[in-house]
Amino acid sequence: MAGIALPLQDFIASLDPSSLPKILQICSGVYFQGSVYEISGSEVSFSTGDLIKVIGIELQSVSCEDVANKETFELPVSHAGLFKVVPEQMPYSSVEEMMSLRPVGQESFLPFTFHSHTKMTLDTFTLGAGKALTVIAIEKHEGKEDQVRCHVKGEAEASAEVRIPLSSRGQFYECESEECYTLKEIMSSPFLRSRRFCLVKKTNCERVLVLSPVYQIQAIMNLRKNVLRFPSSLEVDVVDVSDLCKDVHFMTPLSLKEVLSRPDESLPGVVEILEEPHAGSLFKCNWLQGLTKRAHLVLHKKGTKAMALLSSMKGRKAQQFFLVSQQYGGRIRRRPRDFNSVYELYVASTQTKGLTVSVTRNCEEVEEEGLPGLSVGERLEIVSCTRMDLPGESSKKQKQSIEALLCHRVQDPDDVDDEEEEEEKEEEEVKQLDEKEEVRLPLYMQGHFVEVLGDNKKYKLSQLGKEFSLPLDVKVVSRDTELESDPLVGFPCLRIEGAMLEPTIQASFLDKPDYCFELPANWLSMSVCYTEEPLPWPDGQCPKSSVEWVTEVSEKFFYEFQKQRNSGEAPPPRPPKRDLSSSKSSKARSKPAKKSSKHQDKITPTEQFSAMTLNKKRAPAPPPPDGLSDEPPTIVPRKHLEVGGSAKALPNMYIKMNQPKTRGPTSDVTACVDSDHDYETLDESLASMVKSAQESVAFLGKS
Known part of the structure; x- marks a missing residue:
């Protein structure tokens, strides 16, 4: 029998997610912002009598309605504000009526405080009007009337406990509670969702709000294949017809993870792709282009496969990444x-x-x-x-x-001499060990x-994972003969970044059932639905298929894998802070003296650098002093020499050489062609001048 028609918002708010799926029938509705299909990207709208199958709900936000002015606004579920329950203004006629409106499992919402508008007489105890009573527990006894055990405060901070029968009548009012709740706590309790709240602030806030959850509904229709997603706030009336429409066939979309959870008897089978992988996919393989909407696939079998992530070295070419099954048959050598x-x-x-x-x-x-x-x-x-x-620089500083x-x-x-005797080699080895x-x-x-490396063996990929730790640098030296083209051959070096256990589904296209590839369920987001199309081979005669064990993935896949693997890894250590004063002094002490004296003459004074800039030319040299003659200067006698009045200093022959002279004829001596040197020859007059100058200098030094 069909249920009562309810607004979609009220029906979803009261729905238990564990009772899904539910089949609903559209009764009527008003569309303010276009139809539901315009919101989700389709041009078709709901019609009265349409059947939808709700397969999931997800809390998106909270709708808040002001009781005073009916103003509405939405808050995210993660809102950090706290809310306090606003007491109901209407009185309750009995204690039983008041307690019956408490949620199931009342102990979790105790203590609960109320007061009576009139005086109450309980056996030998009388309670005055307006006295606050805090319910501690509800006591039930067989053969006796149920009672509530309450705590009451008297004069001078005295307190007592009283038991009030549930059948007690009067005018009872709920008192304000100091307990506060978050939006998540309110939305998770059906009892709290039915109450009114005010936002707790530092200043008094009299704004009373009614909170309602806003869900995103995931549903399918019997005449459509794609999944519908629309908000529960859509103003449409629905009726629950789940019991009446059990035989109605709905094409159920399944994710790859849901395909893995189905029984083994569901494979092999033919499926149709309802939602293709996203544009920013994690894969770059050739079969990815065939995973388009409405394409058909053959799902052969499912299982958990051990896989390794390989990357090429960074170089001139773009870096590539591969997801390789450990059933890969190529031979690999360590690098x-x-x-x-x-x-x-x-x-x-x-x-x-x-x-x-x-x-x-x-x-x-x-x-x-x-x-x-x-x-x-x-x-x-x-x-x-x-x-x-x-x-340390000094004993006072702590190292x-x-x-x-x-x-x-x-x-x-290789450094050991081959001619050494065996006994000497053994002695050397013992000394090195000691x-x-x-x-x-x-x-x-x-x-x-x-x-x-100590070996040059060839390994299988499965052997490397057992004998060595990752990461590991390798090179494929022989291809997998079962593959049409092995993409790992030709790389000078590949790095095995890590290994993983991945749930996969072996699939193939309908027109090539013998060419299979692996679909990683945790890394590929797509939805499919089973069809009634037969398998592309005779019954019980499954053809022998070749599986593509190597899948090229994108750089995004590599970084996501690294993020999951290195989530708790500590960064490398930082170098200690340098003591600049100590480092300068140590460098100054370690610098040899000869080297500093050698380059001393090459150091340009600071005054010269101050006159040199990029924008200005160097200042010209100052003019020569007045009265400067072209005659060579006289040599001042040494102080320790006692020069007589008649003694004269010999003229400096080098000064005379600077005066312009006409060069005489060159000597007849010819240079030797075979000589390695390229010296110039001097004429006789110039040679005699040099010789006399050398004798003059020698004479002055002796005197």
């Missing part, structure tokens, strides 16, 4: 990993025991920062993470302790290292 910091070494050492790396770039030693010197080709064996003290990676320097086996050189690398230190 050494590159590390650009000590922190990356530490993270890798926690996943790989006995990690050994080789230094690929020199690192200069910085003593005050605790950075050791490393040379290209040195091998380091990672031992553990420890702490080290930075060298700073930082996290560091303890390593052992390992001798390269006295290993320890190196401490701060975690914040930047460096360049490459992993040293």
Whole structure:
């Protein structure tokens, strides 16, 4: 039998979500902002008599109506304000009537306070009018009348407990409660939703509100395939006809997760795509283009598959990402990993025991920062993470302790002399084991290292996941022969970022039932519905199919995967603060004296730099003083020399050389063509002048 016609808002507000699905019939309605299909993107409207099947409801917001002026507005469910229950103004004629309006499970809404408008006499106890009574519990006894146990305050803060029969009559009024509720708490209780509230503020607020939930309804129709979504505030009357329309066939849309929850007997089967994946999809594979609306798929089987996420190295080409099933049949060889910091070494050492790396770039030693010197080709064996003290500048300062990676320097086996005797080699190995050189690398230190591998074997993808920790650098050396084209072949290096267990559905297109691919249910958002179309092969003769084990995904997929995996990972450590004064003084002490004196003459004075700018030219040189003659200056005698009156200083031959002279004929001596030098020859007169000048200088020095 059909139910009573109710407004859609009232029906949905009183609906228990666990009772879904429900079949409703449209009775009448008024559309203010267009029909429901215009809201959801369709041009068709509801008609009287239409059947809709409600399959889900979701709370969207809360509608608030002012009782005084009928003004309405909406608040989000996450609204942080608190609300207080407004007491009802109408009196109750009996205690039983007042308590019957309390919600089921009354203990959760106790204590409850009320007062009587008239005086009450209870056996030997009399209560005055207006005395507040707080209900603590409801007592039920077999063969006796039910009573409410109440707490009452007397004079001088005295208190007592009384028991009032439910049949007591009079005029009872509800008292204001100090308890406050959030919108979520109010919407989750049918009893609270039927009450009136006022918003709790610092100032008094007399605005009385009626709160109503606004849901988004998900429904399907018997003549349409897509899912309808419309608000419950749509002004339309409906009637519940679920019992009368049990045989009406509705095409039920299913998500991939819902397909997985169906029994195994539902597969294989043919489905139709109702809602295709979103435009910003996480996948870039070739079969994604075929997942269009109204396309048909064959769902073969479902299960949980172990998969690995692989990425290509960053380079000239755009980086690519692949989701690969562990059933991939290609052969893979390990590749050494590159590390650009000590922190990356530490993270890798926690996943790989006995990690050994080789230094690929020199690192200069910085003593005050605790950075050791490393040379290209040195091998380091990672031992553990420890702490080290930075060298302090003075004894008064407390040394700073930082996290560091303890390593052992390992001798390269190629450096050992092949001609050494076996006994000497054994002794060297024993000494190296007893006295290993320890190196401490701060975690914040930047460096360049490459992993040293000990094997050159070929593995399957499933073997790598069991024997080694991820991430892992690999190269595909032989393709999977079962694939038409293996996209992993040709990359010089691929990195296995991580592994996952994914629920998947093996599917194929209707025109190519033997070409299958994997649909990851947790990463692909689409809806399908089962059809009555037969399978594209004879009954019981399922063809042998090839499965595409490699699926190319987008960069967005990679970042979403990293976000889920590294949600709680701590950031790398920061380097300690530098003491600029100590670093400058240490650098000044460590600088050799010869080097400073060598470059002393090349330093330009500050005054010269002050006259040089980008916008102004350098100031011209000052003019020569007056009275300057072209004659060479006389040489002032040395102070310690006693020069007589007749003694004269010899003229400086170098000064005379600066005077312009005509160059005489060159010597007949010819340069040797075969000589490596390119010296110029001097004529005889110039050679004699140089010789006499040298003798004059030597004479002055002796005197």
